[in-house]
Amino acid sequence: MEQNTKQRSNDAPHRIVIVGGGAGGLELATRLGNTVGRKRRAEVLLVDRYPTHFWKPLLHEAASGHIDPAQHDISYAVQAKRHSFRFVQGDFKALDSNERRITVASMVDEENREIVPAQQIPYDTLVLAVGSVTNFFNVAGAEEEALRLENVEQAEQFRRKLLAACFRAGHEKNRTGGSEEPLVNVNIIGGGATGVELAASVRDAVEHFADYRFAALDPTKDICVRVIEGNDRVLPGLSPELSAAALSHLLRLNVQIMTKARVIEVRKDALLTAAGDVLPSDLTLWAAGVAGAPSLSHCPGLRLNRNGQMLINTTLQSVADPRIYAIGDCASIDPNLGTGWPITAQAAHQQAVYLASALAANLTLKNISEFRYRDGGTLVSFGSAGAVGRVASQMPPITISVKGSLARILYALIYRRHLVFVTGTLRASAATVSQWIKGRLSPPVRLH
Ligand SMILES: Cc1cc2nc3c(=O)[nH]c(=O)nc-3n(C[C@H](O)[C@H](O)[C@H](O)COP(=O)(O)OP(=O)(O)OC[C@H]3O[C@@H](n4cnc5c(N)ncnc54)[C@H](O)[C@@H]3O)c2cc1C
Structure with missing residues (x-):
């Protein structure tokens, strides 16, 4: 791979590097590969730390065990071959915007031995699509003790811990005859879409666990699934009518709802709220906010907002460097330039569609219009x-x-x-x- 873009000949193809093959990045790489990649008008390269793509909105179903993630994986290598782009697996570590190249960390095996050394990848156009991570808002113990739902590994970790807690409770009930209090306490912090969807999925899963494996457990009485929300209703982003409809679904499923409750400390086996309640907890999942992916904070050439997202303009370009674009959860429009859009797969998809045609148009020096989010x-x-x-x-x-x-x-x-x-x-x-x-x-x- 070339080290320096400045030594390139004029007829060398334009290099578009996309970092992050999630909801936005994979669609963008595929669309660009199908157009400019196939016609060899540009080289399109996708970088992701994982070998396969998994659509993040399915994570709660993977965490509750309703789906097997392996059946929903898309191999980046296969996708690249079919759609005329290249794929490099590795962790994006650094950006040198003066030299126009990124650094991808070395790849190591299970014993931490290096398989592939760190690589420098040059670009003419860079698109960052690295998504978001959980924002714990500095709540004491949250980062150390709470589970999160950002990728398949974490969904699997939640699922295994849930099964282990049910095994333990089933054994305990057989031994002691049970108790008036729930034997398994699952607490989900955050009553937005992720929190309530996970709570509903977990309630459904534990009914099936009891049916198939833990006959001693009464899922209604022995397993408590609770959603804790700081606002006065779940799904505060939706209308009060839809929040009320969601609440009645959740109550019918035996999900406990605590609203106007703020968690101020997460302990190994309990939560502490601002009102002084101590809630027992076998599994705590934090779903109360997101921040831009941490890799962006290692990129001195970018401007980020307080939430760690890259500030972009209305054509999705970095406000600090027009050769760098960002889409999806890791990007936010500069508030002086326009109004934002929600942090959703829907917005990431629309930005991928827009940028695929905008970058293709750029190659032929055509003018491009601004990105407009359309609420679906x-x-x-x-x-x-x-x-x-x-x-x-x-x-x-x-x-x-x-x-x-x-x-x-x-x-x-x-x-x-x-x-x-x-x-x-x-x-x-x-x-x-x-x-x-x-x-x-x-x-x-x-x-x-
Ligand atoms: C449980 C859950 C349910 C959701 N439900 C919905 C829903 O119903 N509808 C909806 O519209 N949205 C939903 N969302 C939000 C949606 O998933 C995100 O908004 C969307 O995935 C953002 O797309 P993205 O491309 O920006 O990032 P992502 O899809 O998160 O992709 C980021 C990619 O970047 C890669 N990456 C990150 N850092 C690095 C690095 N340093 N080096 C290399 N690769 C890296 C990751 O491996 C990943 O492949 C949900 C989210 C969750 C967690």
Whole structure:
């Protein structure tokens, strides 16, 4: 790989490097590969720390064991081969915007022996799509003791701990005959979409665990799943009517809800609230906020906001360097230049679509319009118990509240749409059929 962009000949292809193959980055690499990559008008290279892509909005279903993540993985290497881009696996560590190159850390094996040394990758255009991480807001003990839901490993960790807690409780109940208090306490901090979707999924999972593996446990009485929210209602970002509908779904599923409650300390086996309540906790998951990925803070050439996100303009370019773009959770518009958009896969997808055509247009020096976020609505799923949300359209400008089966179908279609965008209609349909068959042949949740 070349070390210095400045020594390139004029007819060398333009190098577009995309860091992060998530909801935004993988779609962008695929679209650019299919257009400018295939016609050799540019070299498109994707960097991700993992070998496979997993669509983050499915993480709560992986954490509760409703899906097997391996069935939903997309191999970056295969995707790159099919869609005319290159893939490098590694951790993005540093940016030298003067020399226009990034550093990707060395790759090590399980015994920490180096397999591939650190690499310097030059670019002409860089797109950062590294996503977000959990924001613990400096709450005492939270970073050390609470689980988080940022990737498949963490979802698996949650699932294994949940199963272990149920095993322990089942054994305890067989030995002692149980107690009036719950034997397993799962606390989810944050009553936004991630928190309530996970709570609903966990409640459903523990019913199945009791059916299949832990006959001694009464899931209603012995397992407490609680959502703790600082606001006066769950899903505070949605209308009060939809929050109320969500609340009734959650209560029907036996999820305990604490609103206007602020957690001020997370301990190994308990939580402390600002009101002085001490809540026992076997599993604590923090879902109360996100911040830009930490790798951005090692990039001196960028400007970040207080939340660690890269500040961009209306064409998604860094306000500090026009050769660097950012999309998805790691980016935020400079408040002096426009109004922002929500931190969602929907926004990351729209930015990927926009940037794929904007970067292609750049290569032919065509003018590009500004990025405009179009609100398509929000849907929140409670698994088999239903879904709630709103669907929005720009032309004509209307918003409709949806609940029940229609909302569930629309929710399921969001992931299918992502698969179509990334893998094409045929492969997305084949994946859907294969996942459906596997689902029919397996128990409703993973049991080990
Ligand atoms: C449980 C859960 C449920 C959600 N539900 C919804 C929903 O229903 N609808 C919705 O619109 N949004 C939802 N979201 C939010 C949505 O997942 C994110 O907004 C979206 O994934 C952001 O896309 P992205 O491309 O910016 O980042 P991501 O999809 O997070 O991708 C970031 C990529 O960057 C890679 N990466 C990060 N750092 C490095 C590094 N240093 N080096 C190399 N690679 C790196 C990661 O491996 C990852 O592949 C949900 C999120 C969660 C956690």
